[in-house]
Amino acid sequence: MENIPITPYETLYEAVQYFSDQSRCVAFLTKMRWGDDVCCPRCGSLSVTALKTRQLWQCKDCERQFSVKVGTIFESSHISLSKWLVAMWMVANDKNGISSYELHRQLGMTQKTAHFMAHRIRKAMEKGSVELTNEIEVDETYLNPSVHSRKKYRKNHHTAKERAIFGMVQRGGEAFAKRVPDTKRKTLEPIIRNNINPVGATIYSDSFVSYDPLRRFVEHYSVNHNKEWVNGKIHTQNIECFWALFKRCLKGTYILVQDKHLNKYLDEEVFRYDHRKLTDKERFLIVAGSIVGKRLTYEQMRNAA
Helix, strand or coil: CCCCCCCCCCHHHHHHHCCCCCCHHHHHHHHHCCCCCCCCCCCCCCEEEEEHHHHHEEECCCEEEECEEEEEEECCCCCHHHHHHHHHHHHHHHCCCCCCCHHHHHHHHHHHHHHHHHHHHHHCCCCCCCEEECEEEEEEEEEEHHHHHHHHCCCCCCCCCCCEEEEEECCCCCHHHHHHHHCHHHHHHHHHCCEECCCCCEEEEEECCCHHHHHHHCCEEECCCCCCCCCCCCCCHHHHHHHHHHHHHHHHCCCCCCCCHHHHHHHHHHHHHHHHCCCCCHHHHHHHCCCCCCCCCCCHHCCCC
């Protein structure tokens, strides 16, 4: 397989042209995943033989054949890598998100397939826990009940509970956001403790009572939004900006998001926020470099808790 450079494009238009060749897609992912030393994803052996006509490799130790898709978000997918990589570029870089119906129209696949594809790309965007430090803003927000929740309360829609989300932003740095069952102190405090480095950290929040106990383990200042929004360095403008970006995606693009999928959409928004200063190509390459070990089956997606 020829040694094709992995960054000869800067825009979506150029990426579409470049990845229109399936062999280039395989060469690109091979470079991103293994560099110059392809190893068996099952046993880890470096003794592999390339089957160039089939774009496969065969391991000399376990004698199994494998493709570049094995062990990645692409595994068992019959969609061409050309469409996968273009979809990855679009999901990573569209500021307001891109709906499965838009992917379905633009890439020529069913909406069901596009929906599953987008969730698999979001799986590659996951980053798990974080360690925020220095100046950190914390806040909670609420979303209207999902349509699936409202169906349970057809006679009285007001009895459907709003969905709570908790988030943190390090000023000039990363973000963290997660769906939470409630905004009580016993729920939020462990999340904050597990995702910050309290040494030298300062937390800024509004005057919500659940944040009062934070003063026991970290420097904490709050601003009363009933009186003022900013008091010198004490404000929550950055996390409020993050919420505005996320809600714009939900209201303008995704419209109806089931509760079980809400964290996946938060992962997508957090990824774009964390890498907001990068170019479209750089964001795309980060996602492409995070595809290994994050396989998501259709049943796993449907049965997500």
